[in-house]
Amino acid sequence: MSELAIRRGAAPALAVEGLGYAYPHADRAALxxxxxxxxxxxxxxLAGRSASGKSTLLKAACGLVPHFHGxxxxxxxxxxxxxxxxxxxxxxxxxxxxxxxxxxxxxxxTTVAAEIELPLELRGDAPPDRARAVEEVALxxxxxxxxxxxxxxxxxxxxxxxxxxxxxxxxxxxxLLDEPTSQLDPVAGDELIWLLRRLNEEWGVAxxxxxxxxxxxxxxxxxxxxxxxxxxxxxGTPGEFxxxxxxxxxxxxxxxxxxxxxxxxxxxxxxxxxxxxxxxxFELAPSAPPEPPPTTVPHPGxxxxxxxxxxxxxxxxxxxxxxxLERDEQPHDVLRGLDLAVGRGECVALMGxxxxGKSTLLxxxxxxxxxxxGKLEVPSGLSLLTQNPSDYLVRERVGDELPGEQGxxxxxxxxxxxxxxxxxxxLSGGExxxxxxxxxxxxxxxxxxxxxxxxxxxxxxGMDRARKDDLVDLVTDLAGRGAGVVVATHDVEFAxxxxxxxxxxxxxxxxxxxxAAEILSGGWYFATEVARVLDLPGIVSPEQGAAALNxxxxxxxxxNSPLEEPP
Amino acid sequence: MxxxxxxxxxxxxxxxxxxGAAVAYLGSFVVVSFLxxxxxxxxxxxxxxxxxxxxxGAGGALRVALWMGVGLALPIxxxxxxxxxxxxxVLVRLGxxxxxxxxxxxxxxxxxxxxxxxxxxxxIVAAAIYSSCVNPDRVxxxxxxLAGRSALTATLVxxxxxxxxxxxxxxxxxxxxxGPGAAEVGIAPLSRxxxxxxxxxxxxxxxxxxxxxxxLDPRRLRRRRETSRFDRRFYCVxxxxxxxxxxARVLGGNGxxxxxxxxxxxxxxxxxxxxxxxxSGLAPLRRRPRRVRRRSSSxxxxxxxAPHV
Numbered sequence: 001m002s003e004l005a006i007r008r009g010a011a012p013a014l015a016v017e018g019l020g021y022a023y024p025h026a027d028r029a030a031l032x033x034x035x036x037x038x039x040x041x042x043x044x045x046l047a048g049r050s051a052s053g054k055s056t057l058l059k060a061a062c063g064l065v066p067h068f069h070g071x072x073x074x075x076x077x078x079x080x081x082x083x084x085x086x087x088x089x090x091x092x093x094x095x096x097x098x099x100x101x102x103x104x105x106x107x108x109x110t111t112v113a114a115e116i117e118l119p120l121e122l123r124g125d126a127p128p129d130r131a132r133a134v135e136e137v138a139l140x141x142x143x144x145x146x147x148x149x150x151x152x153x154x155x156x157x158x159x160x161x162x163x164x165x166x167x168x169x170x171x172x173x174x175x176l177l178d179e180p181t182s183q184l185d186p187v188a189g190d191e192l193i194w195l196l197r198r199l200n201e202e203w204g205v206a207x208x209x210x211x212x213x214x215x216x217x218x219x220x221x222x223x224x225x226x227x228x229x230x231x232x233x234x235x236g237t238p239g240e241f242x243x244x245x246x247x248x249x250x251x252x253x254x255x256x257x258x259x260x261x262x263x264x265x266x267x268x269x270x271x272x273x274x275x276x277x278x279x280x281x282f283e284l285a286p287s288a289p290p291e292p293p294p295t296t297v298p299h300p301g302x303x304x305x306x307x308x309x310x311x312x313x314x315x316x317x318x319x320x321x322x323x324x325l326e327r328d329e330q331p332h333d334v335l336r337g338l339d340l341a342v343g344r345g346e347c348v349a350l351m352g353x354x355x356x357g358k359s360t361l362l363x364x365x366x367x368x369x370x371x372x373x374g375k376l377e378v379p380s381g382l383s384l385l386t387q388n389p390s391d392y393l394v395r396e397r398v399g400d401e402l403p404g405e406q407g408x409x410x411x412x413x414x415x416x417x418x419x420x421x422x423x424x425x426x427l428s429g430g431e432x433x434x435x436x437x438x439x440x441x442x443x444x445x446x447x448x449x450x451x452x453x454x455x456x457x458x459x460x461x462g463m464d465r466a467r468k469d470d471l472v473d474l475v476t477d478l479a480g481r482g483a484g485v486v487v488a489t490h491d492v493e494f495a496x497x498x499x500x501x502x503x504x505x506x507x508x509x510x511x512x513x514x515x516a517a518e519i520l521s522g523g524w525y526f527a528t529e530v531a532r533v534l535d536l537p538g539i540v541s542p543e544q545g546a547a548a549l550n551x552x553x554x555x556x557x558x559x560n561s562p563l564e565e566p567p
Numbered sequence: 568m569x570x571x572x573x574x575x576x577x578x579x580x581x582x583x584x585x586x587g588a589a590v591a592y593l594g595s596f597v598v599v600s601f602l603x604x605x606x607x608x609x610x611x612x613x614x615x616x617x618x619x620x621x622x623x624g625a626g627g628a629l630r631v632a633l634w635m636g637v638g639l640a641l642p643i644x645x646x647x648x649x650x651x652x653x654x655x656x657v658l659v660r661l662g663x664x665x666x667x668x669x670x671x672x673x674x675x676x677x678x679x680x681x682x683x684x685x686x687x688x689x690x691i692v693a694a695a696i697y698s699s700c701v702n703p704d705r706v707x708x709x710x711x712x713l714a715g716r717s718a719l720t721a722t723l724v725x726x727x728x729x730x731x732x733x734x735x736x737x738x739x740x741x742x743x744x745x746g747p748g749a750a751e752v753g754i755a756p757l758s759r760x761x762x763x764x765x766x767x768x769x770x771x772x773x774x775x776x777x778x779x780x781x782x783l784d785p786r787r788l789r790r791r792r793e794t795s796r797f798d799r800r801f802y803c804v805x806x807x808x809x810x811x812x813x814x815a816r817v818l819g820g821n822g823x824x825x826x827x828x829x830x831x832x833x834x835x836x837x838x839x840x841x842x843x844x845x846x847s848g849l850a851p852l853r854r855r856p857r858r859v860r861r862r863s864s865s866x867x868x869x870x871x872x873a874p875h876v
Contacts, residue, residue, distance in 0.1 A: 443748025
């Protein structure tokens with residue numbers, strides 16, 4: 001097909017017919033009889049649980065499957081008329097861009113400008129054309145200020161934008177993204193999604209985006225394709241998808257959809273704006289609670305009208321803590337006189353944008369970085385699980401990682417006592433995370449009593465909702481056993497599910513600290529979808545929102561009732 | 568944490584120069600150092616390089632290089648003193664050692680070891696300035712049309728090195744965070760884990776390279792002539808240093824022998840070469856932009872400059 005025909009959109013951006021694929025030495029097929037078509041300029045969302053085949057489908061569309069990974073493939077995949085099974089990823093790079101989950105391994109050059117220019121250079125574009133294309137894509141993605149920087153000085157969000165720029169610089173017809181927001185804070189994640197939407201509208205590039213946090217991107221999508229067990233289980237508009245998911249797989253629905261579903265309102269909203277419009281159209285106004293919800297969480301470090309004072313039985317006590325780290329060859333204060341206290345048995349979500357100091361606080365508490373001033377104490381011990389649980393797993397048998405009675409006690413705490421003889425690599429992602437936590441806990445359990453503080457740093461990256469629910473149970477159980485639990489997270493919905501208290505960090509200091517319902521309903525970025533829809537103090541979960549709508553909402557002359565029987 | 572040896576973009580003349588010019592300039596110091604054993608020439612080459620590194624803003628890289636140089640120099644000097652018993656000035660007789668035989672520490676062996684250590688230090692300093700100031704992307708871009716596979720390997724390695732370093736730091740942290748009841752992690756399991764992780768990382772990076780089009784026909788590559796207004800300066804200084812070094816060597820300007828006794832002669836050609844080497848370290852100097860004083864001829868100027876009330 002000619003270049004001109006491709007540019008005019010004669011061929012679909014992606015056409016998949018009867019695609020089946022199995023990785024080498026795999027027991028079962030990763031894809032089975034997948035057929036779908038993405039039209040030029042379409043924004044399609046790929047939904048589904050973990051291991052449903054989303055990533056494999058994206059890899060097949062960019063030629064990595066089977067050219068790079070091997071395995072057996074059948075069926076047909078064409079990108080803008082180019083046969084992806086015949087052509088290699090390099091040939092396909094002219095028509096398709098691919099952005100994966102981990103930005104670290106998606107850059108291959110030292111400087112940003114060279115990284116973006118590389119695909120053009122390798123396909124033989126002339127230097128002036130390359131220079132112009134780099135400039136234009138940098139402007140489109142608002143990163144011209146990064147061009148002269150080295151990639152190892154960029155934040156996760158900046159690195160993800162650079163990877164996107166390198167994928168877009170060839171002006172592809174289709175861009176594929178595999179959970180690109182999983183490592184970003186809510187601000188950077190939202191910015192990336194709407195940037196994609198803008199590029200989709202202005203450049204006409206088709207987008208196929210795989211994502212777990214659908215509430216973040218459903219409103220931007222034209223269409224949703226759901227996958228289950230390697231096959232397409234649904235294909236339709238976002239509104240139709242929500243109706244389908246409510247019946248077929250409720251774990252795939254968004255919080256706003258669950259809110260409407262529980263309240264018996266239809267149609268289910270694809271985003272905050274749609275939800276508000278529905279409520280306004282039907283003149284439904286959830287009544288605000290008569291008074292702000294009472295603060296049920298003890299605030300050990302914040303007495304009313306008093307200065308900060310650490311509690312008597314604190315699991316964590318930080319008084320005027322300063323931590324200095326090096327950034328861009330310059331010393332930089334990451335924590336700036338931070339005060340915080342966490343009591344035993346508390347469930348605390350530590351939130352804030354990337355670089356706010358969340359991980360640094362946990363690392364300082366664990367002794368991995370030194371404080372330069374102030375007092376930071378964990379009087380009854382700390383077990384910290386860092387962002388990548390696989391880092392803890394160095395042996396080939398669970399029992400070898402955790403020998404003896406102390407090891408078995410730790411395995412019992414996380415519910416993995418049955419897996420003593422298993423190879424950690426054979427465990428599921430959630431089980432590996434539990435094993436890593438058991439390794440951090442081992443020997444710190446005194447007669448069934450956990451260490452004073454258990455901390456988890458970004459534990460929900462790349463998790464689907466079912467696994468997050470399991471993690472909520474685990475965290476709640478740990479707190480129930482007396483440990484103070486602090487989880488650093490960007491995931492507001494997860495924070496609303498497990499935390500009784502939210503501490504919001506900004507630029508190294510605590511900028512908000514209070515009950516989760518209060519903090520997560522009082523902002524925009526660090527607020528749940530339900531809170532953004534209803535804008536009521538203290539209402540953050542679909543259940544709370546539905547109660548407010550069902551029990552106490554006021555109708556003002558609604559003529560067309562949206563209410564329906566809940567499923 | 569970022570290594571001080573990693574390339575850092577700065578607006579210096581050395582950073583702006585093409586890789587060829589920078590390599591020629593830094594390489595000329597190293598070549599002259601290998602032509603001479605005269606400590607004055609070696610010290611001058613080292614001083615010139617340190618000056619060049621400081622002007623180029625590579626102070627951090629110089630610090631690391633000097634530490635590495637000292638770390639290597641001391642063992643070299645010590646081992647040479649222990650193994651070589653040439654030289655007439657015996658400082659200490661250590662008697663008969665198993666495997667070594669009679670061990671005598673001579674002044675000449677110590678001096679020779681120190682000179683070799685100085686040569687190693689000069690080479691390390693030059694390499695550190697190169698690493699900190701020369702953009703590896705430009706080097707690889709120059710290399711790609713000439714040796715595609717080597718460039719691919721170099722690209723993979725240059726990316727994997729910082730990724731593996733970050734992985735190693737994370738694994739060390741995780742090892743420190745293990746509970747006292749978990750199995751201890753020694754160097755061997757940690758290294759195995761790092762190696763396995765690096766292989767996974769290599770696969771990911773290789774996939775990215777594939778997606779960028781590395782598998783395409785290398786004949787497509789169109790070279791960009793990357794020159795800088797500083798190139799001529801660096802090439803000229805490199806040529807001058809090399810020519811002066813060779814001339815001084817031909818004229819017998821080394822003037823240094825260690826065995827059987829230390830003899831140091833400082834002829835005019837040796838001194839001139841040393842001065843030239845130190846002065847060559849000024850080559851990365853970049854003239855500061857001249858501030859233009861605005862002198863307004865407008866009669867309204869004083870009024871315009873007056874503060875608004």
